[in-house]
Amino acid sequence: MKTIYKSIFSCSLALLMLGSCTKFDDSINTDPNSPTKASGTQLIANAELFLPGISSSPYGVHYPQYLSNTSFSDNSRYVTVNFNFYGLYTGPLMNLENVINNANLDASEGPVANQIAVAKILKAYYFWHMTDRWGDLPYTEALKGDVNYSPKYDKQQVIYNALFTLLDEANAAFVTGAIKNDIVYGGDVAKWKKLGNTIHALMALRLSKVDATKGATEFNKAVTNGMMTANTDNLTYPHLADQNNENYWYNSFTRLGRNWFAVSKPVVDYMQPLNDPRLPVYANKPTNTAITTYVGLDYGLPGSTTVTIANYSLLGSNLRLQNSPVPLVTYAQQLFAMAEAAKIGWIAGGDVTALANYNNAVTESIRQWTGSTTGAATYLAQANVAYDPATALMKIGTQRWVHLFLHGYEGWAEWRRTGFPTFLAPPPANNGALIPRREAYGTQERSINATNYNAAVASLPYGGADDLNARVWWDKP
C-alpha cells in the first residue's frame, strides 16, 4: 500500500504537468506464469510427444484398410476431406526450429551438435510425413514467425531435396556424447544417426516412380552412412501406464469404452489362411465364443448397417494397453526397402540380395510384433509368402503392408507408390469414392493464406482439385 501511495504522490505532479510518468517496476509486465528459458532437449522432448500421432490416427488407419468401423463408419468412408496441418507446424516443428536456430544451446545437456542433429532428423521426419499426406506445403518460407505470416507453398520435390540435405547435415554432425531428456532413444545418438539414415533410405525409395535416378543415389548414400541393424534400433514411441502419456487406442477402447474398431476383412482374410503368427497380436478372436476363428469386419460398411460387435475381431488387446508402444520407423521396413532396392537394381545383388533381405524383413517383423521368431521359417516356407523373383515386388509390397499394420499413413503411402496389396477395394456404395491419394489442405488456408493456397492448388502436380483424389508428386499416375 505504501508504495502505491508513493507512486501516486511522486507521479501526480509530473503527470499533471508533463503527462509522463512512465516508469514501472520491471517486474510488473514480466509474465510470471511462463518460463523465459527452455533448454534444447526440453523442446526436443516436447516435439517427441507428437510422434505417436503420426501412426495413431483414426483417419490414416483406414486408407490402407487396417481397421474397419463397427459403429460410426464415416471415417472409413472418407467423409472428412480437409485436414488441418497447422498443429504440426506450431507444435513439434516450431520447437525443433527453435533448437536448430538457437545459438545458446546448453552443452551440459549433451553436445550441442548432437542436439541440433537430432532436431534436424525429427524435423525431416515430420515434414516427410506431412508432404506425403498433403503434397506441396510451405517449407522454405515456413516457421519464420513474424518474418512471414503468409508462407508460399513449395513443390514436394523441393521439400524432398531439402530434407535429404537436412538428413545429410545431421548425419555429418554427430559427435560422441548422449543428450538428455530423450523420450525415444534415451539420448543414444548412435541410434539417432542410424534412424536418420533409415529415414533417408525410405524417403529415397518413395521416388521410385517419379525419379529413380535421384532415388537410387540418395538410397545408396543412406546405406553407406549406416542404417539400423536390429529391432532395438527402431523408432518406437514408448507410452506409459499414466493417463498423461497413454496409448491412443487405449483411450479410445478402454478410457472411452468404445469398441468401435475391428480389424478389417482384407487383413484377416490375407493373414489367417497363412497362419500368420502376427495375427493373434493384431486381432482378438470374437467375444462370441461360438466363433472360433478370427473374423475381419467388411471395410467401409454404410452407417445404416448395425454390426454385432461380438461376432468380429476387435483390434488386438496388446496393441491397446495403456502403455502399448507405437512402432514408427522400423528395421523390418528398412529390410523390405533393401529387398525392393535390390530387386529394382538400386543396390547390387539382384534377387539373391532381395531374397535375403525379404526373408530377414519378414522374420524381423515377426520378432517385432510377437517378441520371437517362432513360426517365421514355417511361415516363409509357404508358397504364398516365399520370395519368388517373378512376383517379388508384389510379395515385398504385400508383406510390407502386413508389417506396417496400424501405421496407416505409412502403409497408405507405400500402397500409393507400389499399388500393393492389390486386393484393397474402395468402400461399397459410397458415391463412387475411390481410395484417397492425398489429403486436402485445411480450410483455414483459403482465407488467411489465400494467395499462396490458390497458387498451390492451381499447380497440383497432376491436376485435379484440392480433394482426396489429386496425387502428390511422387505418386506419378
Next chain:
Amino acid sequence: MNRKSILILFGFLLFATFTYAQKIIKGKVTDVADGTGIPGVSVLVKGTSSGTTTQPDGSYAIDVPASGTTLIFKYLGFDTQEITIGDKTVINAILSSSSQTLEGVVVTALGIKRSEKSVGYATQTVKGDNLTLTKEQNVIGSLAGKIDYGNVSQDINPEDIESVSVLKGPAASALYGIRGQYGVILITTKKGSKGTKKVNISVNSAFSIEKTANFLELQNIYGVGNNQTFLTLTGGQKYVNGNDESWGPKMDGTPVRMFYSFYPQDPEFGQLTPFVPHPDNIKDFYETGHNINNGITVTGGSENIDYRISYNNAYVNGVIPNTWLKRNNLGLSSSLKITDKLSVGANVNYANNNGQRPTQGYQGSFTGATQWFQRNIDIDRLRNYKYADGTILNWNVNPNTATGIVTNNKPSDWNNPFFDAYEVLNNDNRDRLFGDVNATYQVLPELKLSGFVRSDMFTQNITHKEPLGGRLVDSYQIGKYQNEENNYEFLGQYAKTLNDISLNFNVGANLYTVKYSQQYQATVGGLSSPGWYSAAASIDRPISTSFLRRKQVRSVYAMGSIGYKDTYFLDASIRNDVSSALPNNNNSYWYPSVSGSFVFSELVKWKALSFGKLRASYAIAGSDLSPYQTAFTYGPGSNYPATAGAINTLLVPDKLKNPNIKPSFANSFEVGMDLKFLKNRLGLELTYYNQENKDQIIDLSVSGASGFDQTVVNAGLIQNKGVELSLTGRPIQSKLFTWDATLNFARNKNKIVELYPGISVLQNDLNTYSSQTIYLNSTVGRTFGNLIGPGYKIDPGTGKVLLGADNMPLFDAAKDFGSVLPDFTGGFQNTFKIWKFDLGAMIDFQKGGQFMSWSKMLSAKSGQAAETAAINDKGFNVRDAIAAGGGVKVNGISQATGQEVTAYVDARTYYRTNLGTRIYDEWIYSASYVKLREVSLGYNFDGKVLAKTPFKTAKLSVIARNPVMIWQKAPKGVDPSELSSGSSSISWIEKGELQTVRSFGVNLNLTF
C-alpha cells in the same frame, strides 16, 4: 498529488474568487421526491442579470445586488419556484418535478450530475424503480447456463440501485479511457439523506417460478437404431441398443428388450417392453424452477449524517434438477458532514454467492438431448439411476448379445442425465467485497476537491466432482480465483457562473491497479480411493497450475465546459494513460474529446417545442491490452515420467507476442438532436455516429505454417457508422389512464477497410464438428463477421444445387453465409397507468444477423428432427423404401452430366451424412425476431387503505419474463433473442445451451 501542485491549483482558484467577494446568499436546492441535491439549477435574482447554477450537491451561493428582492429557481423538468429574499442569508429551495417530467439530469462520467441540455452526447438514464421492469435476477440466467463468473453486476443487490446511466460513444465516456471505449454503464447506488430525522424501512419480497418452453419439433415415429430392422439377441429376443440416434424401426409397440432389461439388478431384467414413442421425454426431465427474493432496507439520517443499510437474500432453484443458487447481499452506505466544508463517506457492499450448477459444455448435461437421444426412452425409467449395489443405470451402453447383460457399463457419449444431475457436482462459492471510501472538501462554493479509494475484491472457489460410474474417469477439480482491483482517485471540481456564462472545470487523477490470481488442481488417471474428492487422490501426476496477472494504469485528466445563456455549451477533455501492459518505451498516450450543444429552443419561441438541442462531439479513445504480451516466453509442456527420470518438456507457444505493440485509438464523430414537444409529451433523440478504429490491438490468426497460429498486432482500420433513434411519448394522459411509450432503434453499418499486410481476412472465431469447420471471418472491403463454412455446391450456370452420382448434394467447404451483424435492433417499451395499476410491456426486436443452430443440425443428423420423418409429395414417409414411394425428393444438376435431375434419395444418408454433416445452408438462419420480453402489472395501495396499517406505501406487482416470442424467422425451438446474452461479445452459434425459460412472479414492496 504533492504539495506543490496543490498550491498551483489553489493559486489559480483564489485569484478567480477574490474578485467576487461580495454579499452572498447561500443555500441548497433539493428534490422533493428524495431530498437529494439538484445540480445545475439556475438561480437567478429577479429583475437583474445576476445568476448562478447549483453545484453537484445542489448547493449554491449567489451575489445579490442591493436591488434584488426575489430568487428564481429554474430547472428543466421541475416547476419553477420564486422565493422572496427578505433578510434571509440562507435560502433552501425544494423543487418538485413538473407533471410532464422527463428526466432532466444525467449522471455523466465520474458520477458528475449534469443538466441534460449541457451535454454534447447521447445518454440514457433509467431510474432504479423502473429497473424492476428489467432487473431479471441474474442468477436465473446463470442457472440456464449463461454463467459469467466475476461479473460485478451479479453481485449488486437490485434494490440498491438508484439509477443506471448508459453513456454512449467515446465522447461521453472519454474520461474512462480504455475501459470506456465502447460506452460506459454507470450504476448509481442509493443513499440515505441528511436532515430527515425519521427512519425509513422498506421491505421487498418476490417469488417467481421458471418453466422451460420452446422445444425443437421432433418426430415420434421412429426409435433408436441405424436402420428399420429390429436387432435380436442370440436367444431370439428383439432388443434396442444404446445408440444415440433415432434412425431405427417404427415405434409400433413391438415388444423389445430396453436398456434397463439388460441389468440383472433391475426388476424388469430380461423382460420385453412395447417399443413406443415418449414424445415429452426431453421436456419432462426439467423441473419447475423457483426463485425467492427477500430484502429489507433501512435509511435515515440526521443533521450531519446519513445512512442506508440493506440486506437481500435470494434463493433460486434451477430448472435442471439439483441445481441451485443462494445469494446474500449486505450493503452499508453512509456519509458524515464533519464541518460545513468537509464530509466523508463510505459505501461497503458484501455479496456472497453459493451455487450448485449444471456441468457446462456439450456433453455436460441434458442440453444435448434434442441432438442425440432416443425418441423411445421413458425418461421416468432413468430417474432411479443407481441400483442398490451401486451399479449405474445407463441408456447409452450395449448389452452382450449372447447373454443379454450389460458387461461394459461405460456410456460411450452420454451419462444418465439424472446421474449427471445428482452425482456430477459443480459447486462454487464467491465472496465479494466492493465499495469506496471518500472525502469531499468544499474549499469554496465554487470549488470542491474529492478523493476516493474504490476497491473491489473477490475470492471464488470452484469445484467439480466426477464420480465413478459415468463416461469419464473419476476425478476432482478445484480452483481458487482471486481478484483485487483498486482505484485511487482525486477529483477537483470547479463551477462558476458569471452572468450569462457558466464555467465548469474538472481535473482528476486515477491510479488503477489489478491483481488477479488463480490456483487450479485436477486429478489425472482416477481417484486412489473412490469418492475421495481431493487433489491428493490423483493416481497419476495431477494438473497443478498457478496464474498471476498484475496491471497498473496511471491516468490524469482534465475536463472543462463553458455555457452561455443556458443555450450554448462547449466541452473539452483530455486524458493521459500510462499502462504497465505496454512496452516501457511507448506506454503513455493522450487522447482528447470535444463536444458542444446548442439549445435552440431557448431562441426559437415556438410554443409547441418545449426543448430542442443540437449536439456534436468528436473524441479519441485510447486503449492498451492485457499484460504479458510484449515479450517472448516459452510455455509448459506435459511431463513424461521416464524410468530414468522425469522429463519436463517445454514448448514454443502458438501465439506470438509483440514487443512493438503500440496503444491504439478509436476516433469517433457524433452528431445528434434532442427534441421535446408539447410540454415534453413527445420526444425525439436522434444520433448519427462514425467511428474508426485504427491499428487496433488484435489477436490476428495467421497461417500456422509460420510456426504460430496467432499473433498480437496493431492492425486494421474498422469503420462503424450508424444511427440511433429514440422516440418517447405520452400519447394518452388523463386522470385514469396514461400511456407512456419509448421506441429505441439502432442501425449500424460496418466495414473492414484495412487489415494487415498480406492478410485480408480476420478470423474471429471458428467451430469444428465432424471435421467440418465454420469460420467467423471479417474480410477487407466487407462487413465484420461473415460465416464461412461447408454448404451446397452450386452449379454456376443455373444456380441450382449440384448433385453427385448418388443424387446427394455435393458440398463446398468454404461457402459464404453472410454477416452475423443485424441490420437493426430495437426495443419498444410501454407503460400504462390505469387507475391505480401500472402495466408495463417491453418488446425487443431485431432484423437480420445470421446465426447457426447446431441443435437443429444435429437433431436432423440423429434422426430426431420432425423433418427426418416427414411425408413426401407422393404421400409416403421419407423413411419408407424408395422403391415403395419413400425417400426425400431432391432436385439439382448432376455434376457428371450437367443435366437437371429430380430424384428420391434415402432419408438417412441425406440427413445424416450430407445435410446434417456438411450442408450448413440448412442450419444457418436469420436472427430476425419480435419478442415480448417482459410484462408487469403493479398496483399501488392508496393512503386510505394503508391508513389502518403500519405501511406508508405498498405496491404489489406481477411480472412475466420472456412470456412470448411474437415472431421469429428461425424455426421453433431455437431462440435467437437469447444468443447475444452469452459471455462472448458475438454469439453466432447455438448448441442447445439456451433452452428457453419463461418466468412468472409476484413482487411486494412495503415501506414503513
